[in-house]
Amino acid sequence: MIKSLKVLQHPLSDSLNQLALLESERDSSQSSFKSKLEEFGLFPLKTSAMEIFQINMGKMCNQACRHCHVDAGPDRKEIMSRQTMQLCLKVLKNTEDIRTVDLTGGAPELNPDFRWFVEEIKKLGKHIIVRCNLTIILANKRFNDLPDFFKLHHVEVVSSLPGFTQDRTDRQRGDGVFEDSVKALQMLNSVGYGQEGSGLVLNLVYNPAGAFLPPSQMALEKEYKMELSSRYSIVFNQLFTITNMPISRYLDYLLTSGNYERYMDKLILAFNPETVNNLMCRNTLSVGWDGYLYDCDFNQMLDLKVSSAKSQHLSEFDADVLNERKIVIKQHCYGCTAGSGSSCGGSLTDQV
Amino acid sequence: MDNHYYNAKDLSKFGNIAEYQKELADKFFSYYGEVFKDSHLTAKEKSLIALAVAHAVQCPYCIDAYSSDAFEKGYSEAQMMEAVHVASAIKGGAVLVHGVQMMNKVKEIGM
Numbered sequence A: 001m002i003k004s005l006k007v008l009q010h011p012l013s014d015s016l017n018q019l020a021l022l023e024s025e026r027d028s029s030q031s032s033f034k035s036k037l038e039e040f041g042l043f044p045l046k047t048s049a050m051e052i053f054q055i056n057m058g059k060m061c062n063q064a065c066r067h068c069h070v071d072a073g074p075d076r077k078e079i080m081s082r083q084t085m086q087l088c089l090k091v092l093k094n095t096e097d098i099r100t101v102d103l104t105g106g107a108p109e110l111n112p113d114f115r116w117f118v119e120e121i122k123k124l125g126k127h128i129i130v131r132c133n134l135t136i137i138l139a140n141k142r143f144n145d146l147p148d149f150f151k152l153h154h155v156e157v158v159s160s161l162p163g164f165t166q167d168r169t170d171r172q173r174g175d176g177v178f179e180d181s182v183k184a185l186q187m188l189n190s191v192g193y194g195q196e197g198s199g200l201v202l203n204l205v206y207n208p209a210g211a212f213l214p215p216s217q218m219a220l221e222k223e224y225k226m227e228l229s230s231r232y233s234i235v236f237n238q239l240f241t242i243t244n245m246p247i248s249r250y251l252d253y254l255l256t257s258g259n260y261e262r263y264m265d266k267l268i269l270a271f272n273p274e275t276v277n278n279l280m281c282r283n284t285l286s287v288g289w290d291g292y293l294y295d296c297d298f299n300q301m302l303d304l305k306v307s308s309a310k311s312q313h314l315s316e317f318d319a320d321v322l323n324e325r326k327i328v329i330k331q332h333c334y335g336c337t338a339g340s341g342s343s344c345g346g347s348l349t350d351q352v
Numbered sequence B: 001m002d003n004h005y006y007n008a009k010d011l012s013k014f015g016n017i018a019e020y021q022k023e024l025a026d027k028f029f030s031y032y033g034e035v036f037k038d039s040h041l042t043a044k045e046k047s048l049i050a051l052a053v054a055h056a057v058q059c060p061y062c063i064d065a066y067s068s069d070a071f072e073k074g075y076s077e078a079q080m081m082e083a084v085h086v087a088s089a090i091k092g093g094a095v096l097v098h099g100v101q102m103m104n105k106v107k108e109i110g111m
Helices: A015-023 A033-039 A082-094 A114-123 A146-152 A166-173 A177-190 A217-232 A248-256 A260-269 A273-278 A297-301 A319-323 A331-337 B008-019 B022-035 B043-056 B060-072 B077-109
Strands: A052-056 A100-104 A127-131 A156-160 A202-206 A239-241 A284-287
Touching: A015 A248, A015 A331, A033 A331, A052 A082, A052 A297, A082 A114, A100 A114, A114 A127, A146 A177, A156 A177, A166 A177, A177 A202, A177 A217, A202 A217, A217 A239, A217 B043, A248 A260, A260 A331, A273 A331, A284 A297, A297 A331, B008 B022, B008 B060, B043 B060, B043 B077, B060 B077
Parallel strands: A052 A100, A052 A284, A100 A127, A127 A156, A156 A202, A202 A239
Antiparallel strands: none
């Protein structure tokens, strides 16, 4: 299993080095994301409504994927404390507009307070999404009952599966991941997830295993459904296609494989102004494992805190101030506006 | 050698052919776009056909474009190579089947 950039003391483990690279002028044809938004009258980018609270419960993960923008892995020890979770619960209780809580990581289930946190959030009547990497369900006996736990709390499960074949999945996520993912999906199906009429939602995420953009979400979903059903009798609700962001380990992959320039050009060339209104940073607030606030998970990994100086941490949360904030943008934002657009909920525009 | 006939960067300038004849270029690109849409064949299937044809016509721009496109649409390396073999078999077959014409001629003039 690969080691995290942090443990390797790799220069890219420092977000400042990543930003310096992303912001450096590569050639005269490159336009900044800011100037691109200005060109279409879309600057400054502001929030629409705070509807989703995306909480990173820690960087610890049982997997170490080659594209991971979190630089997560078994060698990362940063996880959210119960004290910080209590701050989250306080904010959620006082902010009715936030209807959905999206739990991510790392593998959020590895946090020892994960189940307690889910139960407490549920008491507040919020819809919960868990970004489950699937293999965690089989990683240890104590996680085998996760499908039942998710069912009990009516959690929406969103899981990565970058291909319906072993080759593509294992290349990106590590040896044996596909086989375990199939088993985990079958376990989720067996308690009702993805089954018609069950009300238990199981969505899958595709992201490219290489230096390219995702294909049409609609066409790929159709293919996934057909292939997973015929090969493994697996059913699911929706497929979300997500573009890989030039951040952290994926940025390292782009550089070492000689694809960085071409990939950035591709993202910039594919800028689609129609995606901007639906960008997830407009209705989501991202919370770090240590309680700091960001416009999105990607800004979090680049340590770009929200612009509202008076409300950058859960302990000083002020919904009014945050709702008026300008979203912090840099060159990596081209990743969310390329082609059909990209978000944690998949593409942002209707596709042919 | 500084000069060469093919430059990978020229692929992104394909649209520039409209500078000299816009009407025909517009018609071509509109037709091209329609051809590759999902219809009785999926866009994915068409991509693999295009990859095979690109090899048959030995167009380096098309090979670059459809190697990327077919891989991005989910074909494996083995599937893509099999498509190239299909192109090769047809090209090879096209040469060999003319052997019959050669035989016909030889039989016509030979004693």
